[in-house]
Amino acid sequence: MTRPVLDVRDLKKIYGQGEATVHALRGVSVTVDRGDYVAIMGSSGSGKSTLMNILGALDIPTSGTYLLDGVDVSRLGDRQLAMARNRLIGFIFQSFNLIPRTSAVANVELPLAYAGVKPKERRKRAMAALDVVGLADRARHEPNQLSGGQQQRVAVARALVTEPALLLADEPTGNLDSRSTDDVLNVFDQLSSSGRTIVLITHEPEVGDRAKRLIRLVDGNIVTDQRQSPINQPPVGAFAGRHSL
Amino acid sequence: MSFYEVVRFALRGLSANKLRSALTMLGILIGVAAVILLVAVGNGSAKAISDRIEALGTNTITVMSTGRGGSSSTALTKDMADALVDPVLAPDVKSVSPVVSSSATVTYEGTDHDVSSFVGTTPGWFTASNTPVGQGAGFTADDEAQGRRVVVIGQTVAEELFPGVDPIDKQVTVGGALFTVVGVLDEKSSTGFQDANDTAVAPLTAVRQVLTGYGSLNSILVEAADPDKVDAVQSEVSTILDQKLNVTGTTTPYRIQNASQLLATQTETADTFTTLLGAVAAISLLVGGIGITNIMLVTVTERTREIGIRKALGAPRRVILTQFLIEATLLSVIGGALGVAAALIGSSFEIVGVKPVIVPSSVGLALGVSIAIGLFFGGLPASRAARLRPIDALRYE
Numbered sequence: 252m253t254r255p256v257l258d259v260r261d262l263k264k265i266y267g268q269g270e271a272t273v274h275a276l277r278g279v280s281v282t283v284d285r286g287d288y289v290a291i292m293g294s295s296g297s298g299k300s301t302l303m304n305i306l307g308a309l310d311i312p313t314s315g316t317y318l319l320d321g322v323d324v325s326r327l328g329d330r331q332l333a334m335a336r337n338r339l340i341g342f343i344f345q346s347f348n349l350i351p352r353t354s355a356v357a358n359v360e361l362p363l364a365y366a367g368v369k370p371k372e373r374r375k376r377a378m379a380a381l382d383v384v385g386l387a388d389r390a391r392h393e394p395n396q397l398s399g400g401q402q403q404r405v406a407v408a409r410a411l412v413t414e415p416a417l418l419l420a421d422e423p424t425g426n427l428d429s430r431s432t433d434d435v436l437n438v439f440d441q442l443s444s445s446g447r448t449i450v451l452i453t454h455e456p457e458v459g460d461r462a463k464r465l466i467r468l469v470d471g472n473i474v475t476d477q478r479q480s481p482i483n484q485p486p487v488g489a490f491a492g493r494h495s496l
Numbered sequence: 497m498s499f500y501e502v503v504r505f506a507l508r509g510l511s512a513n514k515l516r517s518a519l520t521m522l523g524i525l526i527g528v529a530a531v532i533l534l535v536a537v538g539n540g541s542a543k544a545i546s547d548r549i550e551a552l553g554t555n556t557i558t559v560m561s562t563g564r565g566g567s568s569s570t571a572l573t574k575d576m577a578d579a580l581v582d583p584v585l586a587p588d589v590k591s592v593s594p595v596v597s598s599s600a601t602v603t604y605e606g607t608d609h610d611v612s613s614f615v616g617t618t619p620g621w622f623t624a625s626n627t628p629v630g631q632g633a634g635f636t637a638d639d640e641a642q643g644r645r646v647v648v649i650g651q652t653v654a655e656e657l658f659p660g661v662d663p664i665d666k667q668v669t670v671g672g673a674l675f676t677v678v679g680v681l682d683e684k685s686s687t688g689f690q691d692a693n694d695t696a697v698a699p700l701t702a703v704r705q706v707l708t709g710y711g712s713l714n715s716i717l718v719e720a721a722d723p724d725k726v727d728a729v730q731s732e733v734s735t736i737l738d739q740k741l742n743v744t745g746t747t748t749p750y751r752i753q754n755a756s757q758l759l760a761t762q763t764e765t766a767d768t769f770t771t772l773l774g775a776v777a778a779i780s781l782l783v784g785g786i787g788i789t790n791i792m793l794v795t796v797t798e799r800t801r802e803i804g805i806r807k808a809l810g811a812p813r814r815v816i817l818t819q820f821l822i823e824a825t826l827l828s829v830i831g832g833a834l835g836v837a838a839a840l841i842g843s844s845f846e847i848v849g850v851k852p853v854i855v856p857s858s859v860g861l862a863l864g865v866s867i868a869i870g871l872f873f874g875g876l877p878a879s880r881a882a883r884l885r886p887i888d889a890l891r892y893e
Contacts, residue, residue: 304887307808308886309807309808309885309886309887309890310885310886310887311885329812329813330812330813330814333807333810333811333812333813334810334812335810336807336808336809336810336886337809337810337811338810342808342809344808344890348801348804348805348808348890349805350512350802350805350806351512351802352512352513353508353512357508361806361809362809362810364501364505365806365809365810365811365812365815366810367498409809413810
């Protein structure tokens with residue numbers, strides 16, 4: 252087995268000082284191997300969003316180590332951190348976070364542009380990524396011309412276009428109706444089947460059920476960590492999801 | 497990521513928000529144009545004032561009688577004028593022109609025109625009073641001595657009496673006598689409300705004979721040999737006149753008007769005026785600058801979230817900063833250039849009766865200050881946002 256994609260040890264995050272101190276994470280340790288599909292569940296305030304932001308290198312932990320693909324993220328400078336976000340991580344937000352008034356394909360191209368890919372190659376790869384999420388025919392549309400589900404699929408395309416080691420999704424279905432949720436989850440199942448490493452957080456059980464591994468977070472601690480299906484096979488949740496329709 | 501790519505990003509950023517970009521540019525445009533135009537109007541009016549005074553001639557003094565009525569003891573006479581031409585007592589005098597004037601009706605082939613100032617004088621008056629003859633010629637000393645009835649008319653008179661006809665050598669009737677037109681004066685800028693072109697100039701002897709009679713002179717125009725000698729000429733003239741008029745006290749029966757004194761006073765006034773307008777321009781530059789500051793801060797702060805997204809996608813701080821600096825530069829430079837263009841167009845029109853004259857340094861100053869402000873206040877919030885942790889930039893509302 253190669254080194255894990257994600258190796259987090261004793262991660263703590265403390266907000267505020269004195270009386271107002273909030274322990275968002277109280278020492279989380281978790282390892283995610285290549286090809287895994289992990290759902291982190293927890294109620295509001297359990298620290299799952301904080302964990303996600305630290306994993307996405309958007310925020311820094313108060314203490315603990317975080318190795319991403321074998322690289323210690325806390326030791327990286329601004330430039331290297333930017334490069335890590337660009338090459339190693341594909342981040343999908345709850346609120347999509349597409350650049351407004353910019354076409355879908357231009358949004359998907361953005362990480363490639365920051366990676367220094369040539370315009371022609373960029374366009375080709377962006378269109379391929381949009382094709383994966385089934386939106387190649389909407390490439391020219393601007394975000395406000397797309398439905399929520401479509402916007403989130405554009406965001407997924409943007410996250411996977413750089414072929415990152417890790418896809419992180421922060422409540423990707425939180426703002427979507429059940430139909431759009433299903434569209435987005437099918438994309439995740441498909442990506443997982445093709446061997447991508449995915450970590451998502453959610454509070455919806457039907458989303459968590461489709462992952463290969465389910466971690467429950469309560470008050471900044473991991474309380475359960477259970478494997479739902481083998482790491483080297485397509486996620487069983489995919490078929491369960493389809494049957495239930 | 498190449499610089500060229502960043503420029504393309506900046507252009508896309510500007511075109512994605514056309515209305516906001518246009519409004520930002522409008523703000524800068526107004527700031528720049530206002531400053532340039534204000535200074536130009538101030539400069540234009542100062543220039544207009546000094547032009548009018550220079551038109552009077554700067555190296556002359558005018559002697560006028562203060563006596564009311566025809567009291568012979570205080571009147572200026574031809575004798576006195578002749579006495580001023582004295583190389584011993586008045587070495588700095590270049591020429592002396594006795595002047596009589598009255599209004600007169602000039603008739604040509606049944607067309608009447610009332611000339612408000614029909615001047616009788618000597619040939620030296622043309623140069624002394626800075627009134628060159630444009631077409632034809634002035635009269636000569638011989639004409640003056642012989643009392644020939646020749647006349648040089650002003651532009652207004654020429655237009656009124658000879659529309660579309662060459663007035664030279666035509667005969668006009670003035671006060672029952674025939675005068676031959678020998679020349680037309682150059683167009684002159686008007687002082688005050690009187691039309692300076694509504695005039696006719698004829699030899700002193702002829703005018704006295706026909707119109708005014710042999711009474712006193714209206715004034716004596718004395719030209720100094722050098723503009724610096726005007727004050728010396730003034731004292732020489734008063735010495736001679738005091739002798740002639742037996743003046744003993746401090747009140748003289750004549751008054752000397754010194755054009756260079758007038759010019760000095762007026763220049764001082766114009767300078768004060770320019771200072772005032774400079775202050776107004778400085779304030780409008782400040783206000784314009786605050787406007788630019790405001791719109792730049794809002795524009796960039798509003799995009800903090802976008803900066804967060806870009807950082808999360810792996811944009812290095814330098815690339816974000818460069819993009820926003822290029823956007824700010826483009827906005828300020830294009831807005832500033834349009835402002836200069838607007839000011840240049842605006843300055844070709846008369847504004848409340850003043851023809852604005854652009855001061856080049858005001859263009860540079862207005863443009864420089866607005867671009868500097870635009871860059872600073874566009875760059876500052878962008879660099880602040882680029883330094884934020886992505887999560888903080890994303891949460892920014």
